[in-house]
Amino acid sequence: MSTITTKPEKTRVARPSDPSKPKPYGLIAEFETPAQIVKAAERVRDEGYKWWDCCTPFPVHGLDKAMGIRQTILPIIVFFMGLSGTCTAFILQAFTNASDWSFWAVVWVTGYPYLISGKPLLSTPAFIPVMFELTILFSALTTVGLMFAFNGLPQLYHPLFRSKRFRRASDDRFFVVIEARDPRYFRSRTAEFLKSLDPVAVEEVQD
């Protein structure tokens, strides 16, 4: 199967699309157990599909590996955003409390050397709690914000919602979804391949 040469994508895309005709979104295959979906995921991964996903009612151990999901870059971005939070807090406090610089940012902003209980103006220990807080704040906002962005959320509609069968993905069934935009996707061949994975059912979903 894996030796099939992919037809150029444009032959399919170039076909004039008829707006009245529904476009296919992809094929879904339904499985009954976590073990089955992990096995199926390994097969789909090895087949070379790129635009596909698994939908399960709960996190399944080892599924990430079976799907060959690359590690997310999010932690690295979060680390550097946290670091920038630390620096922001330090610069903010050093500027406002321990300097008399002025600069124009819409209005004039001026630092005010602020002597507190005889401590040196640039007292790092006093700055640390705020540095800590801004580190957490920047990291947390980055994590949540980018998690949404990377996952394409918020998304109020999804073609899979059309499938009645798919509703059980949030209850007791496990689904492999292969999207029509995958270069290896051919309706009949992909359906045949999915059937070879021994699912309960294979269904086509319209966009």
Added chain:
Amino acid sequence: MIHAPATISLDARNIELGATGQLARRVCFVVAFVCLLAAILLPVTGVMKWPLFWRCWLQNWIFVLQIPLGALFFVFIQHLTKAGWSTVIRRPAEVLASNLNWLWIGFIPIAVLVLTGSAGKLLPWSDMAMLFEEAPAEAHLVEGKLAYLNVPFFMIRAVCYFAIWAFLGTWFLRASIRQGRDGGLASTRAMQKMAPPAAILFGLSITFAAFDWIMSLSPGWFSTMFGVYFFCGTATCGFSTIIIVCLLLQRNGYLVNLISREHYQDMGKFLFAFGMIFWAYIGFSQYMLIWYANIPEETGWFLARQLGDWGWLSIWLLFGHFCIPFVFLISKHPKRDWKTLMLAAGWMLFFGWLDVYWLVMPTIPHDLASFATYDAAAEAYASEKAGLLRPVNWLLMVGMLSLFAAVTIGRLRSHPLLCRKDPWLNNSLHFENY
């Protein structure tokens, strides 16, 4: 389960140390004997003074004591939370914790010094006449604490700590071994029932022990957060040692395929959370309050750690105990690779030692606490040496650690290395991080 580990073998070759380890144990005993003897010869032959020797002794003994205390915390926290993931690494931790039943021996010299009234240089409150003579201002402060800081009560408390620790340390090991023999749920339930009182007793005993043996070295000074700070030290040393023991066992062909990267990652998280972040958090909180309030009787303690060599040591401790390992261990990959995790655990164990050194070794010059003599004292103290390279530090550290290792190896040999009939075992074997 989906991905069963390659082969899970519960036969004796994999989970019983048996005759192997005998050589390591002998080597450890010899090293311990040589080092401790050499260390004691230093003051006997007059190379160093006895008070300094006993201070070093106390420092190294507390360091070694932290290891089983941290291991005990690890053991009962698993039962407290009914943790399933940790079953495969619980036995080494239990064995480490069981060392609490003999480590009190190291306290005997200190007890003798206190009882014979010759501990004035180490624990100034035990010799009030001397304290009044040397530092009347501080003695006046300490006078108000004599209801707590007096020899009989001090000894009674020490006996209580040792009784609690010896009981808890051996009880959990024995219950676990009984469970391994009969495979019943009764012992598991008993351990889960014992965990909450163990947590309370542990928390109280280590807090007061830290007050007695470390904080009262400078009796004028006080910090209510000190017990928690000491707890961070026990967690650092305990978790590092559990990691090191597990890795050493696996590198030598035991517990193969039983402890996986997943377990190491979680132990790394424990070390990361308690040994680095919580330590820095508590250390900073303690420093911040005292620095901000700026009351001479409180700041003297930190001042003594900022003058001369000690200032560099404090900075080094901040970076070595927190900043560097924090960046090193923050990602999951170094926690999952045995080489990097071993490096991190060894590093943290050393800095656990340096932390105790930083706590115990500096002596506050009494005249720093008074405004009248402050400037002159600060100037005189600015050339103070930390004395980290003193041979006695290293001899005592290596000696006591080797003795600890020898006894631990002996105990590892006489019990299975795995809680093989634990009801959570299957859960633990298939544990995976998301």
